[in-house]
Amino acid sequence: MVGVLIRMKLAIIRNSMTGGRAALMVIGGVLGVLAAATTVWLSLVDPSGPGVVPDLLATAYLVWLLGWVVGPVWGASSVLRVDHFALLPVPRRQLAVGLLGAAFVGVTTAVTALAFLSLIVYGLRQGVLPALVAVPAATLQLVLVVLLSRASYSFFGLIARGRVGSAFTGLMLAAFLVLTQSGWIVVVALIYSDVLTTGFPSEYSTVVRAIPSGWGVVAVETTHNGHWWRAVGLLAAMVALIGLLLLGWSRTLGSFRHGRATIRGSGHAPRATRPVLAGRTAAVVRKELRTWWRDPARIQMLAIVLGWALGTALLPLTLDWNATLPWAGPAMALMAATVACNLYGEDGTALWLTLQTGTERQDVRGRQWAYLLVFGPLTVAVTVGFTLYSGYTWAWPWLLALVPALLGGGVGLAVFTSVVALAPGPDAHKRPDNPLEQAETPWQSQVLFWVGLLPPVPAVVTVVLGTVCDNAALLWAGGPVGLATGALLGWWLGRVAVKRLRSRGPEMLFHLRTGHAAETTTVKADVPTVELTRRESLVAVFSWILGPLCLFPQGVVPVMILLAGADLRLWFLALYFPDPLRWPIAILMVMLGILLLFQAIQLTTKGRHSCGPSPG
Amino acid sequence: MPKLFSGAAGSRSSGTADGSAALRLTGLTKTFGDLTAVDRVDLTVSAGSFYGLVGPNGAGKTTALSMAVGLLRPDAGSSTVFGVDVWSDPVHAKALIGVLPDNLALPERLTGRELLTFLGQLRGLDPSAVAERTQELLEVMDLAHAERTLVVDYSTGMRKKIGLATALLHAPRLLVLDEPFEAVDPVSAVALKQILARFVAGGGSVVLSSHVMALVEQLCDTVAIMVKGRVVAAGPLDQVRGAGSLEETFVRLAGGDARVAEGLSWLAS
Numbered sequence: 001m002v003g004v005l006i007r008m009k010l011a012i013i014r015n016s017m018t019g020g021r022a023a024l025m026v027i028g029g030v031l032g033v034l035a036a037a038t039t040v041w042l043s044l045v046d047p048s049g050p051g052v053v054p055d056l057l058a059t060a061y062l063v064w065l066l067g068w069v070v071g072p073v074w075g076a077s078s079v080l081r082v083d084h085f086a087l088l089p090v091p092r093r094q095l096a097v098g099l100l101g102a103a104f105v106g107v108t109t110a111v112t113a114l115a116f117l118s119l120i121v122y123g124l125r126q127g128v129l130p131a132l133v134a135v136p137a138a139t140l141q142l143v144l145v146v147l148l149s150r151a152s153y154s155f156f157g158l159i160a161r162g163r164v165g166s167a168f169t170g171l172m173l174a175a176f177l178v179l180t181q182s183g184w185i186v187v188v189a190l191i192y193s194d195v196l197t198t199g200f201p202s203e204y205s206t207v208v209r210a211i212p213s214g215w216g217v218v219a220v221e222t223t224h225n226g227h228w229w230r231a232v233g234l235l236a237a238m239v240a241l242i243g244l245l246l247l248g249w250s251r252t253l254g255s256f257r258h259g260r261a262t263i264r265g266s267g268h269a270p271r272a273t274r275p276v277l278a279g280r281t282a283a284v285v286r287k288e289l290r291t292w293w294r295d296p297a298r299i300q301m302l303a304i305v306l307g308w309a310l311g312t313a314l315l316p317l318t319l320d321w322n323a324t325l326p327w328a329g330p331a332m333a334l335m336a337a338t339v340a341c342n343l344y345g346e347d348g349t350a351l352w353l354t355l356q357t358g359t360e361r362q363d364v365r366g367r368q369w370a371y372l373l374v375f376g377p378l379t380v381a382v383t384v385g386f387t388l389y390s391g392y393t394w395a396w397p398w399l400l401a402l403v404p405a406l407l408g409g410g411v412g413l414a415v416f417t418s419v420v421a422l423a424p425g426p427d428a429h430k431r432p433d434n435p436l437e438q439a440e441t442p443w444q445s446q447v448l449f450w451v452g453l454l455p456p457v458p459a460v461v462t463v464v465l466g467t468v469c470d471n472a473a474l475l476w477a478g479g480p481v482g483l484a485t486g487a488l489l490g491w492w493l494g495r496v497a498v499k500r501l502r503s504r505g506p507e508m509l510f511h512l513r514t515g516h517a518a519e520t521t522t523v524k525a526d527v528p529t530v531e532l533t534r535r536e537s538l539v540a541v542f543s544w545i546l547g548p549l550c551l552f553p554q555g556v557v558p559v560m561i562l563l564a565g566a567d568l569r570l571w572f573l574a575l576y577f578p579d580p581l582r583w584p585i586a587i588l589m590v591m592l593g594i595l596l597l598f599q600a601i602q603l604t605t606k607g608r609h610s611c612g613p614s615p616g
Numbered sequence: 617m618p619k620l621f622s623g624a625a626g627s628r629s630s631g632t633a634d635g636s637a638a639l640r641l642t643g644l645t646k647t648f649g650d651l652t653a654v655d656r657v658d659l660t661v662s663a664g665s666f667y668g669l670v671g672p673n674g675a676g677k678t679t680a681l682s683m684a685v686g687l688l689r690p691d692a693g694s695s696t697v698f699g700v701d702v703w704s705d706p707v708h709a710k711a712l713i714g715v716l717p718d719n720l721a722l723p724e725r726l727t728g729r730e731l732l733t734f735l736g737q738l739r740g741l742d743p744s745a746v747a748e749r750t751q752e753l754l755e756v757m758d759l760a761h762a763e764r765t766l767v768v769d770y771s772t773g774m775r776k777k778i779g780l781a782t783a784l785l786h787a788p789r790l791l792v793l794d795e796p797f798e799a800v801d802p803v804s805a806v807a808l809k810q811i812l813a814r815f816v817a818g819g820g821s822v823v824l825s826s827h828v829m830a831l832v833e834q835l836c837d838t839v840a841i842m843v844k845g846r847v848v849a850a851g852p853l854d855q856v857r858g859a860g861s862l863e864e865t866f867v868r869l870a871g872g873d874a875r876v877a878e879g880l881s882w883l884a885s
Contacts, residue, residue, distance in 0.1 A: 282737070348721040358707045358710055362738070429721060509687055518689075
């Protein structure tokens with residue numbers, strides 16, 4: 001069974017591999033190896049504090065475990081879908097073992113195995129016997145995280161069928177995002193605190209060791225202390241936990257058609273007779289608002305936006321720092337565009353109706369209005385409420401500049417990306433049992449997050465000038481500038497989306513229907529066709545990911561740190577160089593970022609133009 | 617023996633002028649990689665005819681119909697509806713057609729009534745007409761009892777019926793239906809057949825694809841048989857099937873597999 005499923009998985013991966021996917025896989029692999037190497041490095045450090053290394057390792061393993069639990073929920077459909085095997089007369093437990101075996105085949109498992117080698121390294125430093133215990137402990141730990149990942153995917157899929165469950169998974173993803181992005185604060189705090197010399201607080205050590213991801217560390221530790229029977233007990237406990245999880249998971253695999261939470265619509269459809277409400281755009285707005293309210297996937301998006309923005313703004317309160325409060329609103333507007341980057345992919349092949357009724361413009365504009373109606377009031381309410389509560393009156397001109405520009409830019413970017421970088425997923429009616437199975441949009445979200453920061457630039461520059469020159473008129477002019485930028489971008493990017501939907505609608509529908517991008521269509525024989533080669537599409541993906549990284553976190557941020565004269569290094573490359581080289585390196589990174597982005601845009605548009613203009 | 621001719625339906629075209637053909641496909645071609653899914657297909661559907669398109673799985677029926685209505689861009693060839701080119705004047709052409717594609721999504725989070733109301737508005741119909749037609753369609757399709765059920769929760773047969781309702785809502789002159797009777801229960805099928813027959817009697821034209829020969833024989837006056845992307849026979853039903861049944865003709869043209877009779881010996885043992 002395991003062998004068959006592994007071969008099946010490899011065949012599916014092979015058949016669906018594209019240049020872009022291969023690039024993502026390679027980048028993911030490299031980042032994973034870096035993370036694994038860091039974990040191994042933790043087992044080699046020699047801090048003076050008591051029990052610091054096992055605490056650090058237990059913490060690292062907890063992070064790996066969380067990554068495994070959240071990863072699949074975030075990263076959409078698994079390669080082997082359980083309902084492929086619905087009619088196989090195979091016992092559920094055997095199927096579970098088979099699927100688990102297949103789950104081990106992947107880059108993620110390989111890098112995790114590499115990371116867990118750190119436990120054996122740690123064991124070796126303790127002696128022969130601890131090293132011998134570390135080998136089965138690390139192996140069991142690997143099985144545990146992979147199994148927990150599969151089991152939690154089933155579990156979250158089960159609860160996400162209802163709207164409450166979707167909101168819950170959305171909030172969980174948001175919490176994970178907040179924790180990950182705030183991780184560097186923890187690292188900085190660790191380095192600057194005396195924890196490494198005095199050891200972690202005992203409560204902390206107890207907690208990270210009590211969680212199953214820490215049991216392996218404890219087993220090695222107790223062997224070193226001579227309590228080998230405790231180690232055996234812990235290993236047995238890990239085996240028992242794996243057994244229980246396997247049992248529980250195999251039970252969820254059996255019932256392929258669960259009674260699902262049915263969301264009801266209203267029994268009547270009111271007639272819109274007033275001219276504005278009876279129009280085509282209004283019809284789309286109404287349809288979209290109903291979808292935002294009824295579709296678990298959209299509820300999840302809303303929960304991510306709210307959870308992430310509020311979490312980011314509220315987390316610093318734990319350090320008695322409330323200067324982040326006013327920015328919760330702008331953060332929401334930014335995240336909204338990031339999650340709504342694949343609206344057409346979400347709705348799947350329903351696009352045929354738009355094409356058949358020739359309502360491409362109304363569809364794009366209707367989606368934009370609905371987006372503004374959903375996120376606009378929320379953003380404004382949070383901005384006003386939090387800013388009033390924080391008492392930071394100086395923030396108002398900044399917020400007036402930021403909010404409309406972010407909202408307008410976001411509503412433009414969301415529909416633009418949804419059309420230009422369409423990512424097909426299974427249609428809603430073909431995945432009734434797990435709403436988490438969606439299209440994968442890793443790079444769309446990543447790119448949109450950074451590009452989404454650009455629309456407020458003119459307005460912010462105005463406010464900065466107003467502040468520097470101490471000119472009240474300029475300071476408050478940021479608001480109108482932000483409004484104008486937002487309105488212009490929302491309108492213009494929407495227009496681009498409409499044009500593209502009109503000219504490439506059938507190709508988009510084909511992409512949604514088959515999962516493959518439409519091949520060259522030579523409607524007119526004289527249209528020159530330019531297809532991106534595999535190498536070019538690889539370069540494009542690399543450029544899209546590395547460009548924003550070089551430009552913002554490695555370029556603009558170090559420049560700002562240099563300007564501020566702060567003594568920080570963290571992960572900013574330029575700041576690790578001796579003084580005369582810092583400025584040139586930071587500027588070099590900015591230029592490299594711009595160059596890469598330019599190249600990415602050029603290659604992408606070249607690929608897009610490859611199918612020739614529409615004859616219509 | 618029926619007179620069979622390869623891809624020659626265009627020449628048959630019942631002597632009508634260009635404008636009066638409900639649907640005319642000329643040299644329609646589509647290639648996916650090495651596979652030519654539709655190979656220079658010519659078809660003419662006269663106005664007022666009930667046209668059946670039959671063929672084995674993978675013959676290219678869905679691909680051909682998708683290109684005919686403007687949902688898939690052809691590599692070559694053209695499609696005109698009542699003389700209006702689907703690809704150069706899509707707005708005008710698409711207003712004349714009602715389409716039921718096979719197994720595509722709909723706005724899934726709407727109820728049947730909301731979906732029809734939404735579509736009526738998109739088509740620019742009068743609000744009171746939309747309300748009236750919606751009510752009538754829901755009753756005829758036996759969907760009125762599922763008032764509050766969202767389309768995503770519809771069964772396969774219900775999806776087919778609401779799909780048909782969306783195709784009929786704007787009273788088109790030509791219906792293009794891909795497997796309209798698949799998964800539809802017999803009671804609803806009788807109602808649908810009556811609706812379609814009445815539509816044709818009233819001057820409308822229907823093109824449908826199907827695997828069910830008996831159904832095509834019962835409903836259609838003209839048929840075309842597609843095999844491996846090409847039209848291998850087309851014409852009036854009686855002419856195509858000749859003395860035998862449509863099924864016999866179809867199996868002969870589609871190359872019925874002799875191995876089936878001998879193979880799978882293990883199955884009965």
